[in-house]
Amino acid sequence: NDIFRDGKDLSEKRDDYLEWPEDFMAVSFLSAQRSKEPNFQVGACIVNAENKIVGIGYNGMPNGCSDDLLPWNRAAKSKLDTKYPYVCHAEMNAIMNKNSADVKGCTMCVALFPCNECAKLIIQADSLKSSLLSLCFMESTSV
Numbered sequence: 001n002d003i004f005r006d007g008k009d010l011s012e013k014r015d016d017y018l019e020w021p022e023d024f025m026a027v028s029f030l031s032a033q034r035s036k037e038p039n040f041q042v043g044a045c046i047v048n049a050e051n052k053i054v055g056i057g058y059n060g061m062p063n064g065c066s067d068d069l070l071p072w073n074r075a076a077k078s079k080l081d082t083k084y085p086y087v088c089h090a091e092m093n094a095i096m097n098k099n100s101a102d103v104k105g106c107t108m109c110v111a112l113f114p115c116n117e118c119a120k121l122i123i124q125a126d127s128l129k130s131s132l133l134s135l136c137f138m139e140s141t142s143v
Contacts, residue, residue, distance in 0.1 A: 020051050024109040027053065028090075032111070034058045036067050037087065039074060044094035044110040046103055054100045057093025061086055091118035095125050 003011045018026065024045045031043030035058040046055035061067040070086045079085060088096075091114050095103065103125050114122060 020047075021109070024053070024107075025111065027056065028109045028111055031056050031058045032090070035060055035090075036072075037083070038072050040112065042090040042110065042112045044090035044108055046094050046098060046106050046108050048100070048103075048106045054103060054106060055094040055098035057090045057095070057097050059087055059090045060093070062088050089115065089118050092121055095121055 003009060024047050027045045028043040031045065032041040033043075035041040035043070037059050040059065043058045044056070045053060048054050061070050065086065071081050071083055073082045076082050090112075091108060091110055094108060094110075108122060
């Protein structure tokens with residue numbers, strides 16, 4: 001009988017698929033893998049009310065700036081010799097990379113708590129909600 005494989009009924013739909021929040025968090029984690037930041041690789045995914053991705057970002061140097069020339073140090077004698085004046089956070093990049101006119105009513109999934117600057121950007125991005133890993137998975141019991 002071809003409808004069973006490994007004890008599963010192949011004539012029925014799967015019930016072990018990813019829920020939307022898990023899917024979008026997975027996209028955030030996958031996007032984080034693009035980051036060249038040696039300490040924290042962070043990704044962010046903006047999703048609209050229809051569960052469509054409208055923006056993705058990860059932490060990295062600004063467009064057009066060589067990540068080979070700018071510093072990745074966390075500490076140095078001069079702040080200009082650290083990464084902090086240069087690195088754009090995942091949340092900022094997701095907002096800047098959005099493919100829709102606005103992000104009103106959208107949700108941002110990100111695995112690391114936003115810094116104060118990103119929190120301000122999220123607030124200013126016209127009602128964008130931020131869902132951290134713990135919040136995205138709050139309703140899911142399959143984590």
